[in-house]
Amino acid sequence: MERVTTIFGVPAPLLFGQLLLGLINGAFYAMLSLGLAIIFGMLNIINFAHGALFMMGAFVAWMLLSYAGIGYFPSLILAPLIVGLFGVILEKTLISRLYKLDHLCGLLLTFGLALVIQGLFRNYYGSSGMPYPIPGVLQGATNLGFMFLPNYRGWVVAVALLVCLATWAIIEKTPLGATLRAATENPGLVQAFGVNVPRLITLTYGGGVALAAFAGVLAAPIYSVNPNMGDNFINVVFAVVVIGGMGSILGSIVTGFGLGVVEGLTKVFWPQASATVVFLVMVIVLLARPRGLFGKLA
Amino acid sequence: MMAGFSRPERIALMVLLTLIVASPFVLYPIFLMRVLCFALFACAFNLLIGYVGLLSFGHAAFFGMGSYVAAWTMKFWHLDAAVAILLGGVAGAALGLCLGYLAIRRSGITFAMITLALGQMVYFFCLEAPFTGGEDGIQLVPRGHVLGFIPLTNDMVMYGLVAGVFLAGFLFIHRVIHSPFGQVLKAIRENEPRATSLGYRTSDYKLIAFVLSSALSGVAGGTKAIAFGIATLTDVSSGTSGEVVLMTLLGGLGTVFGPVAGATLVVAMETYLAQFGAWVTVAQGAIFVVCVLAFRRGIIGEIGTRLRAAL
Numbered sequence: 001m002e003r004v005t006t007i008f009g010v011p012a013p014l015l016f017g018q019l020l021l022g023l024i025n026g027a028f029y030a031m032l033s034l035g036l037a038i039i040f041g042m043l044n045i046i047n048f049a050h051g052a053l054f055m056m057g058a059f060v061a062w063m064l065l066s067y068a069g070i071g072y073f074p075s076l077i078l079a080p081l082i083v084g085l086f087g088v089i090l091e092k093t094l095i096s097r098l099y100k101l102d103h104l105c106g107l108l109l110t111f112g113l114a115l116v117i118q119g120l121f122r123n124y125y126g127s128s129g130m131p132y133p134i135p136g137v138l139q140g141a142t143n144l145g146f147m148f149l150p151n152y153r154g155w156v157v158a159v160a161l162l163v164c165l166a167t168w169a170i171i172e173k174t175p176l177g178a179t180l181r182a183a184t185e186n187p188g189l190v191q192a193f194g195v196n197v198p199r200l201i202t203l204t205y206g207g208g209v210a211l212a213a214f215a216g217v218l219a220a221p222i223y224s225v226n227p228n229m230g231d232n233f234i235n236v237v238f239a240v241v242v243i244g245g246m247g248s249i250l251g252s253i254v255t256g257f258g259l260g261v262v263e264g265l266t267k268v269f270w271p272q273a274s275a276t277v278v279f280l281v282m283v284i285v286l287l288a289r290p291r292g293l294f295g296k297l298a
Numbered sequence: 299m300m301a302g303f304s305r306p307e308r309i310a311l312m313v314l315l316t317l318i319v320a321s322p323f324v325l326y327p328i329f330l331m332r333v334l335c336f337a338l339f340a341c342a343f344n345l346l347i348g349y350v351g352l353l354s355f356g357h358a359a360f361f362g363m364g365s366y367v368a369a370w371t372m373k374f375w376h377l378d379a380a381v382a383i384l385l386g387g388v389a390g391a392a393l394g395l396c397l398g399y400l401a402i403r404r405s406g407i408t409f410a411m412i413t414l415a416l417g418q419m420v421y422f423f424c425l426e427a428p429f430t431g432g433e434d435g436i437q438l439v440p441r442g443h444v445l446g447f448i449p450l451t452n453d454m455v456m457y458g459l460v461a462g463v464f465l466a467g468f469l470f471i472h473r474v475i476h477s478p479f480g481q482v483l484k485a486i487r488e489n490e491p492r493a494t495s496l497g498y499r500t501s502d503y504k505l506i507a508f509v510l511s512s513a514l515s516g517v518a519g520g521t522k523a524i525a526f527g528i529a530t531l532t533d534v535s536s537g538t539s540g541e542v543v544l545m546t547l548l549g550g551l552g553t554v555f556g557p558v559a560g561a562t563l564v565v566a567m568e569t570y571l572a573q574f575g576a577w578v579t580v581a582q583g584a585i586f587v588v589c590v591l592a593f594r595r596g597i598i599g600e601i602g603t604r605l606r607a608a609l
Contacts, residue, residue: 112584119583287400
């Protein structure tokens, strides 16, 4: 009989398997909290509809496949565009009316929007969920020597990392990003320089929403496409945002991936606590460093 | 009992009392008990959002914990209903002290997100903990007796107890709001740095308000568990947290009677539109959107403005 390597008394394949699952969840936490951070930085609202728009991304991909026969890779571009456009419409017609009011109004409005979107999808598609096939090229698994890596899961982690880093680079290293950061800091002054700040805000919201939809398409083959799929993520993502610090771009990426891994490891060593571990980390961070790991002093 | 009520408030209170006494002869007591439990819950929630300006998105944790504790003590210790409800309140207060201590470190949007996350943590705890019965919840809770000798099996008697608990909680909240303590809370809502500069330890005031609110939410949850004989995960879920926000917003944030009106409408919508399934969720979301965009004072707040009276 073949001997199974153990690490800390845990079989290695189990440990690596959970680590990979953790990384995948972390990839989604990172992409979602990144979108939240970008939107928060510019609009000063927390987008409670983020989970619903993530779900919408997965659904649009599923619809494109089922009704139009459009496959996974075009959907990866099309679905974020469609959902992003929807976000732009939401911002233009509803959210933009609230900027002069208390920030809590934006929170309540987006919470209501989330209920409407989720309710509509539940009406037409039920709660049971639809399968979305893994694209042919990414099926199968690769033997890494110490474990089998399902190709699609490896792809998700890689693409998510790439998209997160690209977003970070756009915001921190390009002229567009510089304008964006300046407009976050002092919108009045940037407007005086001739930049159309309201349009910038609209596009930022659209961009953040598109990122959520992109994550939704990536998630579609892993989790079943159902109206509640956003809920499972978004509550954890809010804790991730609190831990990372509100509005920090790099913070949300690092904390997202990091907490995914922490969650995966907890599943190996103390399975009952795996659902609560992120919240426990949040409690510790709140006690030790209330502004979050990467947060600036208010 | 009427002390501290302004004239318009007195008239509104008379209307409310008349409705509480008369409605069980017209409507189902079961439905009305649900309304009153959620009305107390919404009033407790309003104490935080309406008077301290703290929006909690995890208030179901206190409601649910009160519900579990009251149900468990009724079923396994066969306590008096009043004691079980009180214990529900104590459970809510204890949990509120722990979570409030953490949450009041931040304010505004972050406070909302922290309370949401903490509420979710309590939900997962209740899912795993042995005493809650997991997915099944605690079912077949006996109603027992109140004050040692009055059996609660009759719906009308049970309704009397629920109405009594609601009124006691309602009057208590009114007393708190109009006390010097309540004035400081409002000062914190309007301008926290100024309240601090006047020498008030604002975090202490916020924590006390949080504990009071969660204690009353626990009482509401405990009453609900005994009246309906069941405590489930729904009571601690984020859906319930969202509902109480909706009730208060619809009725009018920071009004004394608003949460009662909001709770009545929301519970009525859920009860009488239940056959439309997920459309109820869509309608609730739409109400949120309309309230925030065009109707920020809420029903009672709007009536109060028309009549130029604070209700």
